[in-house]
Amino acid sequence: MDKNWDEWIQLIADEYGLNLKKDKETEKQKRILEAAIHIFSEKGFEGASTSAIAQRAQVAEATIFKHYRSKKGLLLHLVIPAISKVATPYILRPVLKILDQDRPMKELFQDLYENRIQLVEKNWKKVKIIVVESLFQPELREALQEHVARAIYKVMSERVEQWKEEGRIREDLPTHVIARSILSIGVGYLLAHNVFPDVLAPGERKEEIGWMAEVLLYGIAGPKEKEGHNNPL
């Protein structure tokens, strides 16, 4: 969340007429945003038509353009505030609170996964829009990479290195590998449950999350395979 981020947002805001302080939102504006989230996430940005959004929001099509200037302006009005929030203290605090507790790592990762999975699933439509659209709009992808991925990585790697010193995490693994592994296990769960349910995701959530933390910390190797392993113990 450096200065470039704010500058970049201001550029986008000027170009697409975002009002960054959204205190004064009309009833109809709220309906438009809700409809846009629904239809963008269901059809994708290009597949969604402004007339369909207007119809769902029960407003005239012209009203959309009055407030958001263009279809892309409408998209960014949904996406930019959401992205901004992610690296924000408000969203990041629960993570820090969890990570900085002096408890067994397993409980800690369970809480972390529980917390972030809830957050993603509650905002699944927006997340889907952001992820898909970042595949096609380079500026969005760069913003996500530079300001969200980097911020998350920073928080994670700080903790990882501290844990290494305390002997709670293996010292022989590169920090970026550990950070990516933590994320991979979580993303894998989300993909399995939200994109291909029923196949890779049969269990209860609480229990599943327990297994995730278990695998992350102790791996899947059985006794036969562990014999030869250079255990740091």
Add this chain to the structure above:
Amino acid sequence: MDKNWDEWIQLIADEYGLNLKKDKETEKQKRILEAAIHIFSEKGFEGASTSAIAQRAQVAEATIFKHYRSKKGLLLHLVIPAISKVATPYILRPVLKILDQDRPMKELFQDLYENRIQLVEKNWKKVKIIVVESLFQPELREALQEHVARAIYKVMSERVEQWKEEGRIREDLPTHVIARSILSIGVGYLLAHNVFPDVLAPGERKEEIGWMAEVLLYGIAGPKEKEGHNNPL
């Protein structure tokens, strides 16, 4: 790859006029397919226009419709054969060959990741099209889930259960959790490298894959955390 799959393909083939045996492909047909892969993967299905594809393929727009009937027919002509192949002996054999070797698990997973990551990266454009479009086209998603995800899961779970008996994999973890963990680590690498490069993916591939297998098998916990763990040894 059961009977329903073949029936489903036949239905789609009839509706969209796919010729499932693509022995007789014209020079121009190849150019159209190449152009379609390029433009679909860059702009998405809805964002791609048939005129742009025709232009890139250096053919008249009508030629596309002569061969593929509709835009969606063109998409499915790319996507269905690719999906069909995945659960096919030709594509699956290398996996079985790797998994059924009597070698240390770590070497085995390294080879598995190496092999599959190469396959995905070589076909990255097609993979991107299939993944994104399956988010928006329910029939495509169901086909992927029913026939690819299930097939992969079957192969994986058979091996996992065998390994459990041999003591090479922990017996206390549910099979689906192990299968998903193996996939998650691989998918995490692919996402990091192909969607957000430069941030989570700084190392050499060979080395990275080594770390992936290491984490998968032995976890990230340090000596302090391992003390209390119910090690199956």
Add this chain to the structure above:
DNA sequence: TAAAAAAGTAAGTGATCACTCACTTACATT
């Protein structure tokens, strides 16, 4: 080699797209 079939295309088609314009309505300010 003549006829049939397939490949290929130029020039359209109506439908739908994002977006604008001219205008009315609602509301806050003084």
Add this chain to the structure above:
DNA sequence: AATGTAAGTGAGTGATCACTTACTTTTTTA
């Protein structure tokens, strides 16, 4: 109560969309 401003809209606009038709060229077949 008058006035300025923002909210909201019906009826368009040209551009572009996927797709068709009527036709020519190339290849295959008998």
